[in-house]
Amino acid sequence: MSFDRSHEPSKTTGQWHSTKGTIKETLGNVTHATGLQRSGREEHAAGEAEYNAARAKGYAEGTVDRASGKKDTVVGAVTGDKSQEAAGNARRDKGEAQQGVNRNI
Structure with missing residues (x-):
């Protein structure tokens, strides 16, 4: 499976593919199906990459909102x-929250 760059990265989709890939790889290990093992490993890696890309994007967006x-x-x-002061405080708080959710990238 290749990472689909035609859409925005999504944490949900990334987690789905990571989990699905792990299941496929496990089934491949149990059944000794090397193609399924390889496919599962690739899908897991692509899912992890998408998840991390979505977190990085969210953190960057939070930084912009905060500033x-x-x-x-x-x-x-x-x-x-x-x-304007109140709107600025709200946007700064939103940015801080978004950074917090996407921390540890």
């Missing part, structure tokens, strides 16, 4: 625009 939110918070505070 933009911080900028809006500061600009809002300096100019006295309470709605």
Whole structure:
């Protein structure tokens, strides 16, 4: 199985393929089917790669939100625009949460 680059990486899809690949490899080991073993190993590796790519993408997006939110918070505070300051705080918090979910990449 090759990594499909025509779609955005997904943690869910990556986990699915990783698990499916592990099952196929195990079945290949039990039945001594080398083709199934190889196919399972490849699908597992592709799933892990997709999962890690999705985490890296999510962490990077969180970094952008966090920085933009911080900028809006500061600009809002300096100019006295309470709605911009509040929106900046919300975006910064969203970015921090997204980074937390995708940490340890």
